[in-house]
Amino acid sequence: MHLALKVTDLTVHYDAIPVLWDINLEVPCGKFVGILGPNGAGKSTFIQALLGFIPKVSGNILFSGHHLSKIQRKLAYMPQRASIDWDFPITVKELVAMGRFNRLGLFKRAQEHDKKVCRDALELVELLPFADRQISKLSGGQQQRLFLARAIAQEADIYFLDEPLSGVDHASEDIIMNILRTMQLQNKTIFMVHHDLNTAAKFFDWAILLNLRLVASGPMGKVFVPHLLQEAYGKSLLLYDEVARLAEKRAALPQKGTL
């Protein structure tokens, strides 16, 4: 069985405060993976560390057996809605076309094939009629689908989605989930940060349960069990939070070495 992701000894710090420690896990190809955990558990941080946005203190990360730099073009990332400037002068069509830039490089012009891929992606998320709109002229659900379309246009093997269902209407949620399931059938591996435990069991077939450290990782049936959920969402880790906050206050004072 091929591994889509293999993480060994991953530790991530924000300044002096560890936000994820000592994470070891393996995920096979073609899984729909839910990244679950309470608020502040480091779910987004985990994805961002995997993709190299945040420097890691230690650890080794392999995607399909390769390092990030070798396989960057096969990875797609869909950001949280909030991080986008919706007033930016860009149309729906142009935004999806961005998905092709990883293949085209910086200077090559889009070919007929690229245009077709973009058109198909827009059609899939049911946004083709809005192709010429500026992006702020879409509803919240449509905006989320638009970014999904961009990720699809990347034709990646591994997808990382950061809460794609937050602030999304019911119709859009159905469309998005249907597309993701179809993608899974094409042997794509999908990682999705998700916070709603009620729907998690229905959506995913693999789960990564996080709370600053790895609580569990594995097939949904084995991970999504009461005692592990209790461990991830329970109060036992509140103490750590408290200490981390204290450490943060201390860090606001001059740090060692800068004095």
Added chain:
Amino acid sequence: MTHLAEYFTDSVLRAPTIVTSLVCFVTALLGTFIVLRKEALIGEVFSHMALPGVLLALVAAHFLCPDNELQTVLLVFGGAFIFTFLGALFISFLKRKDKLASDPAMSFSLVSFFGLGLLLLSGLQQDFPSLYRSSENYLFGQAATLDDSYILIYSILALLIIGVSLLFFRPIKVLIFDEVFARVIGIRRKTIEAILFFCVVLACVMGLKSVGVVLIASMLIFPAITAREFTKSIGAQFVLSGFFGLISGLLGVIFSYEFSLRLSLQTGRAISLPLGPMIVVVAFLLLVAALVFSPRQGFFLRFVRRWTFSFRCEQENLLKAIWKYCSSRDQKRISKQELNEIYPAKFFSLFFLMHKKWLKKVSQNEYELTSEGILRGRTIVRLHRLWEVYLVKFCKMPKDRVHPSAEEMEHILTKEIEEELDRTLGYPKLDPHKQPIPEQEARVYESLLRP
């Protein structure tokens, strides 16, 4: 009045005209990026940071090449460029190391460099009064002193900026819009930002001697905002911004020359209106015009839209009144007196209904509803009553409060919504006030066709 072509052919006028237009054009192009990065202040910052560079270069030129003006200019360009670029590095250093936000980092650097410049300036004033005077040419621009040799220098610089910004347009765009995505697809943020800063610094340096390094900052902002009003895509904004910059520069030259000439003739004194401020004024007026007339959020269009809507409401209300009156009496005609009683209409409203062919005049004293008029009147009443049913049934509004909303919605609801409403409500026959809801057009036609 000087002919437009003369600005490009006359041996005195052509250099200032061409150079100024070029400078405004390329600066405005870059302005799109700067404004979208929400760093509109950067032009102001860069231009102030150039001051010590300009002064040091002038002093150096005084000793190195005292009589060669071209070399002096190149030296000043170099000095300004080095200092501004150092300043840009300083800003990004502050942001990275001290975790300062963008604006305190920028204003801190501006003040430090400008303070240094002012110190040098006062020293210059005492020791080299002639240099002090010529420094003003650079800071506030003295386009009239430009001659043909400058056209080449400025063209090369302009081509460089245009070329670089076109070549890197795609990574710059992605980086400004979605930094994280840019990283995922392997765009190097630092490299691209350095390239962008290089271009902006170069553009600010070009402002030296032409528009004035202080006022060039306006060219980074005004045209880009003006262009934003008319576009929904960054590429279009880029081109249009350049166009508005070009226009501002060109009109600035023409106005400053023409007005100076006229004022001097009229007053008999030599009056010269400075070019830099004139360009800023033109750019500002263009922006105001764009804000008023733009399709995006222009006051003018919004006003027109509101006015046409209220106009239409008024006409449709009149038609509705006539239709109600006629249908309750099972007649098609209405006399002037009756009309005045039910709806004291203005002459113009009646004229409009006749123009729309909803009403026709059959005799001196009588009007008649056409079949289209009947249909339209019927639809308005139908929409009104359907909406009332909807509000009462689904929004649980009290019966006596639904009328005002329906009074407005009857002019807005479309045919599709009408059908949807009808279906959702289960084809009601009566409105909440027990008045009949007229049938839909199609069914009216059907009943007419039936024997």
